[in-house]
Amino acid sequence: MKLEHHHIQDANNKALKSHKDHFHFLSNHLTNKGIHVDTIIKKLQDFQVAIPSWALGAGGTRFGRFSFYGEPSNLEQKIQDVGLIHALTQTAGAVSLHIPWDVPEDYNAIKQLANSLDIKFDAVNSNTFQDQKESKESYKYGSLSNTSEAVREQAIQHNLDVINIGNKLGSKSLTVWLADGSCFPGQNNFQTALQNTENSLKTIYKGLPDDWKMLIEYKPYEPNFYSTVIQDWGTSFMLANACGEKAYSLVDLGHHLPNSNIEQIVSILMLKGKLGGFHFNDSKYGDDDLTVGSIKPYALFLIFNELVYGMQNNPQNPDLAWMIDASHNVKDPLEDIIQSLEAIQEAYAKALLVDQNLLKAAQLDNDVVTCQEILQDAYRTDVRPLLEKARLESGGALNPINAYRTLGVRNQLIKERGKNTIATGL
Numbered sequence: 001m002k003l004e005h006h007h008i009q010d011a012n013n014k015a016l017k018s019h020k021d022h023f024h025f026l027s028n029h030l031t032n033k034g035i036h037v038d039t040i041i042k043k044l045q046d047f048q049v050a051i052p053s054w055a056l057g058a059g060g061t062r063f064g065r066f067s068f069y070g071e072p073s074n075l076e077q078k079i080q081d082v083g084l085i086h087a088l089t090q091t092a093g094a095v096s097l098h099i100p101w102d103v104p105e106d107y108n109a110i111k112q113l114a115n116s117l118d119i120k121f122d123a124v125n126s127n128t129f130q131d132q133k134e135s136k137e138s139y140k141y142g143s144l145s146n147t148s149e150a151v152r153e154q155a156i157q158h159n160l161d162v163i164n165i166g167n168k169l170g171s172k173s174l175t176v177w178l179a180d181g182s183c184f185p186g187q188n189n190f191q192t193a194l195q196n197t198e199n200s201l202k203t204i205y206k207g208l209p210d211d212w213k214m215l216i217e218y219k220p221y222e223p224n225f226y227s228t229v230i231q232d233w234g235t236s237f238m239l240a241n242a243c244g245e246k247a248y249s250l251v252d253l254g255h256h257l258p259n260s261n262i263e264q265i266v267s268i269l270m271l272k273g274k275l276g277g278f279h280f281n282d283s284k285y286g287d288d289d290l291t292v293g294s295i296k297p298y299a300l301f302l303i304f305n306e307l308v309y310g311m312q313n314n315p316q317n318p319d320l321a322w323m324i325d326a327s328h329n330v331k332d333p334l335e336d337i338i339q340s341l342e343a344i345q346e347a348y349a350k351a352l353l354v355d356q357n358l359l360k361a362a363q364l365d366n367d368v369v370t371c372q373e374i375l376q377d378a379y380r381t382d383v384r385p386l387l388e389k390a391r392l393e394s395g396g397a398l399n400p401i402n403a404y405r406t407l408g409v410r411n412q413l414i415k416e417r418g419k420n421t422i423a424t425g426l
């Protein structure tokens with residue numbers, strides 16, 4: 001299924017007047033405050049988020065999985081679904097593949113399809129947290145940290161194979177997340193596990209093309225429930241420094257212990273020039289992979305406030321990889337991702353309203369109240385007309401969820417694919 005521009009224009013017609021009224025009011029208000037509305041619109045249009053290829057079908061837990069029908073059953077259909085999301089939101093211009101869940105059969109065909117939908121290939125993800133039927137060694141007791149050299153060699157070779165696949169697609173970064181760890185005290189020698197991991201990552205790093213990045217993702221627990229080798233930002237930062245200048249930390253918002261100050265972690269990694277990118281999602285308890293901004297929208301705003309400050313003050317940190325990493329148990333996967341994209345754009349737009357110089361001056365004066373007033377004035381501003389304007393001018397939908405439903409996208413996908421297709425992934 002492909003959404004043509006006129007489909008979206010039809011869906012926009014009803015909402016156009018109310019959009020124009022709201023946008024006119026807001027842009028006058030912001031212009032009077034000395035804010036350059038056009039600059040913000042341009043930044044929103046340039047902000048492209050990579051969609052996870054493993055989250056285009058119904059997710060599940062060990063307690064069950066409930067399909068949505070019409071799920072993509074191969075990589076072509078996954079790229080088409082990312083194309084549908086991008087047509088509506090104009091901010092999903094990339095896909096992040098997970099290997100071996102999404103190995104292309106025909107690289108040229110896949111690249112042509114993605115190109116026709118204006119979709120780029122962002123980071124490729126390796127998978128050494130599951131055993132493949134054909135694999136000789138098992139990752140049951142870890143991969144890059146495993147006490148067995150044969151297992152480590154297999155895991156290293158897999159990562160080099162993933163780089164090769166990404167290279168053929170035009171990707172420029174490898175994401176490494178390790179489930180490696182232990183479930184019981186005494187099971188692992190922490191030092192041996194970390195040293196093995198560092199040496200293995202360094203070997204993979206040697207296989208990284210010059211213009212590539214390695215993104216090292218950390219996580220405190222699950223699937224191991226006593227220790228995880230790359231458990232926190234500090235360990236990821238240490239390993240990235242040990243590998244070299246092309247290695248960075250990847251921040252998955254769901255990979256933090258309760259009440260962690262993620263915005264502070266983000267600001268420190270940017271100051272040190274080692275923040276590589278994000279896996280956006282939200283969570284109430286653990287790595288819940290819920291819709292972005294659905295549980296802690298203010299925390300997401302505070303993270304974007306540090307990102308905007310960092311993008312203005314930390315030239316030592318490279319351009320960031322913006323990616324979603326979510327799993328859908330009760331929502332239509334495409335609607336869930338559309339809502340996540342809206343929350344990301346909203347948090348970014350609100351953070352762009354913060355006068356960073358005014359905030360810095362109040363911080364230097366220890367004028368605590370003014371600091372909070374500056375942040376919350378931006379956070380309390382309804383920026384949705386700016387998001388709508390950015391989408392409208394790029395050919396997208398004023399209200400992507402309404403358009404998705406008005407155009408009957410899910411029903412059309414079920415008509416085309418049937419009710420029994422299951423997407424690979426989580």
Ligand code: LRH
Pocket residue numbers: 054125177217219252279287325426
């Ligand atoms: C681990 C993780 C990682 C992916 C996986 C699908 O929890 O966040 O980024 O490899 O989810």
Ligand code: MN
Pocket residue numbers: 177217252279325
């Ligand atoms: Mn992740």
